[in-house]
Amino acid sequence: MNAPGHVLVVGASAAGLGTAEALRRQGYQGRITMLGAESRLPYDRPPLSKQVLSGAWEPERAQLRSREVLDALDAEFLLGDAAVALDVPTRTVRTASGSALSADAVVVATGLQARTLPGQEALRGVHVLRTLEDAVALRNDLLGGSRVVVAGNGVLGAEIAATARQLGRDVTLVGPQPAPMAGQLGPRVAGLLAELHTRNGVRLMNGTAVTGLTSSRGRVNGVLLPNRETLPADVVVVAIGCTPATAWLAGSGLRLDDGVMCDANCRAAEGIYAVGDVARWHHETLGTSLRLENRTSAVEQTAVVAANILGACRTYAPVPYFWTDQFDTKIQVYGTPSADATVTVVEGSEQDHRFAARYSLAGRPTAVLGWNMPKQARLHRQVLVDADTRATVPSR
Incomplete structure (x- = not known):
């Protein structure tokens, strides 16, 4: 198989950038286009809920590569223009600006979108944390508010609660799991994590969920619980999970099921691959389809995808891995x-x-x-x- 003349990577994320870098490392000399919905150059997401939110890092420090390194990659970056449709047979991507980009190989690396509560977009003081702009806006609100409610006691909610508490805020962590990250860690270790948060002054309300928001003059002032109790809040962070960013692929013919469905080679269709948080692929060792939401997996997967684009037939069957830093x-x-x-x-x-x-x-x-x-x-x-x-x- 000859190397494709043009590779289009949809999503200027860590996974998208990693794919371009892996292609170059493996000797690819053809054209690479990076299409990104955000106007920023690729940046790292794990620091957003920790170093950036706490103020330990300036936002610019989260950028993955310097301008000089990106220039040396010899890739075309088309930023601030989201993909809105894909024609699979011709491997053509249409964008929000009306452009049509065709390539010999397309890599879908569009990542995730944060879930929200009904009506939250209309209220000041309610945040999600997915982008660098989200982190900056949340930090500014945390510095001006004293009572913080984090809705969702998974990994992101627990990290945000820990960071907000370290900033001296009064923090309540509310979520349906019986302890923070119980679904990821199991009851024994999640119990230790609950003790860690309690020891550091976080109020835990496990086994419950936020059902709504209260407000005054366009700003949030509390969250509603199933028992009709209202928790007062100056700042609310909604961390109730994410969904793969695949809406733009509806009607494309690709199989979508909690991600872009791929084979063991991370291939979704002829000449089309998926990588990172958006990819659900067949893990041959585990014998099941798998989608991993973590930085390490995204980077490791890019090497396999790049090799397969260049004609290899490599499967991706990692030992799943994730990490979290709290207190x-x-x-x-x-x-x-x-x-x-x-x-x-x-x-x-x-x-x-x-x-x-x-x-x-x-x-x-x-x-x-x-x-x-x-x-x-x-x-x-x-x-x-x-x-x-x-x-x-x-x-x-």
């Missing part, structure tokens, strides 16, 4: 933890707030977690690799 705690998770898994501390101790733990189902390791033990967690990750290898090698 003085760094949590790293490899694999797929679940609520019904058996959790065993294999190094350190929970009492010392430094430990590595293994998750197992039916005696088979499924995940490894490090709580302030990054090096040890990486080392224990090998048990997952070994387990996957045994699962994919036929017995004799």
